[in-house]
Amino acid sequence: MQSQIQTPAGGLAEQLPPLSGHEALVEANRCLYCYDAPCTRACPTHIDIPAFIKKIASGNLTGSGRTILEANILGATCARVCPVQELCEGACVLRSEHKPIMIGRLQRYATDYVYNRGIDLFRAGTPNGRKVAVIGAGPAGLACASHLARLGYSVTLFEKRELGGGLSTYGIIVLREPVEIALAEVEIVRRLGVRIETGVELGRNLDWTGIQAESDAVFLGVGLGSTPPLGIPGEEHVIDGLAYIEQSKLDTARLTVGREVIVIGAGNTAVDCATIARRLGAERVTMVYRRTEREMTAYRHEYDFIKLEGVEFRFLTQPVGVISESGIVKGLACVRVELGPPDASGRPAPIDVPGSELTLPADQIIKAIGQKKPDLASALGLATDSGYIRVNSQLETSVPGVYAGGDCIRARGAASTVMAVQDGKLAATAIHKQLMKATADREVSVNG
Ligand SMILES: Cc1cc2nc3c(=O)[nH]c(=O)nc-3n(C[C@H](O)[C@H](O)[C@H](O)COP(=O)(O)OP(=O)(O)OC[C@H]3O[C@@H](n4cnc5c(N)ncnc54)[C@H](O)[C@@H]3O)c2cc1C
Numbered sequence: 001m002q003s004q005i006q007t008p009a010g011g012l013a014e015q016l017p018p019l020s021g022h023e024a025l026v027e028a029n030r031c032l033y034c035y036d037a038p039c040t041r042a043c044p045t046h047i048d049i050p051a052f053i054k055k056i057a058s059g060n061l062t063g064s065g066r067t068i069l070e071a072n073i074l075g076a077t078c079a080r081v082c083p084v085q086e087l088c089e090g091a092c093v094l095r096s097e098h099k100p101i102m103i104g105r106l107q108r109y110a111t112d113y114v115y116n117r118g119i120d121l122f123r124a125g126t127p128n129g130r131k132v133a134v135i136g137a138g139p140a141g142l143a144c145a146s147h148l149a150r151l152g153y154s155v156t157l158f159e160k161r162e163l164g165g166g167l168s169t170y171g172i173i174v175l176r177e178p179v180e181i182a183l184a185e186v187e188i189v190r191r192l193g194v195r196i197e198t199g200v201e202l203g204r205n206l207d208w209t210g211i212q213a214e215s216d217a218v219f220l221g222v223g224l225g226s227t228p229p230l231g232i233p234g235e236e237h238v239i240d241g242l243a244y245i246e247q248s249k250l251d252t253a254r255l256t257v258g259r260e261v262i263v264i265g266a267g268n269t270a271v272d273c274a275t276i277a278r279r280l281g282a283e284r285v286t287m288v289y290r291r292t293e294r295e296m297t298a299y300r301h302e303y304d305f306i307k308l309e310g311v312e313f314r315f316l317t318q319p320v321g322v323i324s325e326s327g328i329v330k331g332l333a334c335v336r337v338e339l340g341p342p343d344a345s346g347r348p349a350p351i352d353v354p355g356s357e358l359t360l361p362a363d364q365i366i367k368a369i370g371q372k373k374p375d376l377a378s379a380l381g382l383a384t385d386s387g388y389i390r391v392n393s394q395l396e397t398s399v400p401g402v403y404a405g406g407d408c409i410r411a412r413g414a415a416s417t418v419m420a421v422q423d424g425k426l427a428a429t430a431i432h433k434q435l436m437k438a439t440a441d442r443e444v445s446v447n448g
């Protein structure tokens with residue numbers, strides 16, 4: 001047995017409390033309601049932010065929720081998980097002189113109002129006789145499916161996991177978003193008439209040729225794969241960061257947290273793993289990264305947050321093996337590195353410093369070094385771009401009638417929930433345009 005402590009009863013809870021009615025009103029009344037608002041432009045789903053805030057100020061909370069969810073059906077998730085500092089709040093004109101408006105928290109206030117009262121704001125459109133298959137019930141798939149359902153399409157969503165929601169359900173830590181919010185959004189999409197079949201995986205128990213033959217169009221929102229291997233001896237003792245987070249959300253009774261935890265990686269997932277370990281009682285948490293602070297991919301505000309949590313950092317340190325005795329983890333063997341010329345990723349390549357071997361003590365080691373590229377692309381014969389599914393400006397893949405969006409296409413830049421939602425929306429619009437055009441063309445040729 002490892003010297004591990006169990007999770008305290010109750011585990012983790014959402015970090016930020018909801019705004020009270022008074023707080024929301026005061027905050028809404030600070031907004032300048034800018035014409036051509038920079039916050040709306042900075043939001044990837046272009047929510048009309050001044051409009052939804054004005055509706056809060058005038059007490060029209062249902063209308064406020066409608067304005068948000070019209071543009072972003074996952075508005076309740078995005079209110080909690082969006083990197084607002086980089087997006088809407090980062091563009092707020094009040095940022096330079098005062099505090100920016102708390103757009104995310106006002107968005108949560110309005111969407112919570114709608115959800116807590118079970119208000120359904122949208123209906124399925126009049127059936128148009130067309131069928132679309134959506135693969136993957138993450139943010140991209142849910143957004144695409146809901147938009148198509150509102151346009152009258154018969155939509156079936158196939159999801160390989162037991163629950164819908166994608167990483168909002170399985171990957172984003174409870175501190176930021178409780179599972180119930182993600183699942184409530186899945187139910188909203190179901191109530192729009194979308195059939196959601198879980199436990200169905202394209203390539204395993206769902207046949208690609210059959211799906212294509214039965215559907216007028218297909219949307220792939222399959223996200224990325226599991227954590228890639230480190231390729232070091234003793235790797236079998238290393239815990240997968242995504243599995244660690246998933247357990248902290250959905251299987252807390254079986255989650256064990258070490259006293260001395262090492263997290264390998266320096267992206268947002270690594271920060272999340274370190275946060276869980278620290279919050280659930282680890283005495284010492286160290287993030288090990290083979291480059292420097294400058295090359296970290298975690299958001300700056302996340303890095304600042306984790307430092308305040310007391311997490312330590314070992315930069316320019318490359319893991320080379322896990323030290324264990326009778327299956328019990330004792331430490332991580334590492335070498336010091338220095339940075340050389342850029343590698344294939346465009347970042348400076350770490351080069352081992354001879355004679356710099358060191359051992360870091362640990363009783364739990366977690367790897368959080370990103371996710372594998374979507375392996376489905378080659379299996380389905382789709383063209384790729386650096387391993388990601390290649391799409392054109394209409395989000396159509398190299399196979400006509402097959403569209404894709406979300407993390408599986410994001411070859412460059414940071415991936416986020418709100419970007420996946422926007423992809424789903426844009427793909428739904430492109431599918432609708434294409435199928436309506438095909439119908440119009442057919443009518444012209446029939447009528448001469
Ligand atoms: C640990 C972690 C923390 C994050 N934190 C944040 C955050 O705080 N803020 C933020 O904005 N973003 C965050 N992100 C990123 C965000 O979660 C993703 O960008 C977003 O979920 C992408 O949505 P998606 O629909 O493309 O993919 P996913 O959410 O990955 O959903 C893909 C879905 O497709 C299903 N699927 C895959 N293959 C198949 C198949 N063959 N057949 C059927 N179904 C299949 C999967 O099971 C999954 O449900 C985080 C990511 C991680 C890993």
Ligand code: SF4
Nearest residue numbers: 043078082087088104
């Ligand atoms: S969806 Fe995200 S980026 Fe857009 S307004 Fe809401 S919190 Fe800001």
